[in-house]
Amino acid sequence: MTNETPQVLTIAGIDSSGGAGISADLKSFAAQHVYGANVVVALTAQNTLGVQEVLMISPEMIHAQLQSIVDDLRISAVKSGMLGDVVTVEKVADFLKMNEFGTYILDPVMVAKGGAHLLNDKAIVAVKSVLLPLATLITPNIPEAEVLSGVTINDHQDMMKAALKIQKLGAKNVLLKGGHTSAKHVYDYILLADGHHFWMKSTRVDTKRTHGTGDTISAAITAQLALGKDMKTAIISAKAYVDATIRNGIQVGHGHGPLNHQAKVTEVNNPEVLANV
Ligand SMILES: Nc1ncnc2c1ncn2[C@@H]1O[C@H](COP(=O)(O)OP(=O)(O)OP(=O)(O)O)[C@@H](O)[C@H]1O
């Protein structure tokens, strides 16, 4: 007997230590019970201490991988992560325009936890002009939202202002992740296509093991949308999942360790959903 498991695709870079990028995406897809395919645009020699080397895959090989996917699989949602350079960004944009997948999640990955740049300056401009308008959902963290919106973020008002600017650039829905602060609670801000907005509040876990949190939440949202959930439900459920993977840490490496994708999601992982903060 077979069943209709949704098939989703991640287009991103590989992290040799298995914590971020495509590895995090595939683990997250599997935990949400969807089938994950992957198109590799970059190899990174990376561990929990940082990124040591990056090798971009040729545009021809990226094209070949994308073609192989559409020739055979039936993809219902796509996410992109690390894209590196302009050629790759443009290739992905052309691919998305030529194939109607319905759902595209843009995680505008710019800098790794250790500080390495995973998207060059020209590619940032290209992401803004050619990918952002195609996005069903964009999931910037605070520094990425600052770059995309031009708004300096110091408080909740600034997060709302930045999200609105990013939506005006063309992304239908915006999840502005609030992990990059040192406050006792983390607040993620969500602005939906119909103007509805809300906050997700959770208690910050005092840990260095947060390698791949952004990849993991955007992959989990991609999976939940492919399973037919509405945007708000998909985001809240993905947030509970990433919270479980952070809260039930495993000891790997000596720096920013990876998440525990085997973690069970329980009541404690549900974020507080608030209209205003
Ligand atoms: N220490 C923490 N405790 C609890 N939740 C966290 C913590 N750090 C991040 N999160 C949550 O994880 C998710 C990802 O947020 P974050 O802002 O860290 O993304 P990111 O910077 O893109 O991650 P990365 O670059 O590691 O992939 C958000 O929902 C955020 O609230």
Ligand SMILES: Cc1ncc(CO)c(N)n1
């Ligand atoms: C390959 C890759 N993608 C994304 C990130 C950001 O988490 C990373 N560190 N490495």
